Amino acid sequence: MKDIARQELSIHIEVMDMLNDQIQKEAQSSTAYLAMASWCDQQGLENSAQFFYAQAEEERTHMMKIFRFINDNGGNAMAPATSAVNHDFTSLEEVFSDALAHEVGITKSIHKLVAKSRAEHDYATDAFLQWFVTEQMEEEQTMRRALDILKLGEKMSLLQLDERIAELNTAQ
């Protein structure tokens, strides 16, 4: 039965294997963001925690989108195993820069999938993946904006320090 399903599969078989790898990557992203949310929570950074809890949920919806696509088209979606993720961060900036690096890696993975779909003339998967191409652009932009905000924070502290230097000027 399983073999018949695979023979009648409209998704190219190697593309399906890559889609299953992508399911695992989305699940891994969800776990990584959950760990980031936990770190933020422990630091009392409620808004950042909320941001990463939401990201963790989003990654799960990405995972399920691919999962359903495979099964709805006669393939075999594989429930993913996730490996250990980092829970130790030294700063909020490190959390967001890790998140950005992670998203950049996911974007590359999606692009490879698109390239493979086109090479194998699997245009259904190519069309399906276009949503992910746009989504990755948006997610990278969000992480970059977060880093910009944090860098602005650094500058603000520097300006505050500079104000303290003024005290030295008046003391002279």
Ligand SMILES: [Fe+2]
């Ligand atoms: Fe994702």
Ligand SMILES: [Fe+2]
């Ligand atoms: Fe993402």
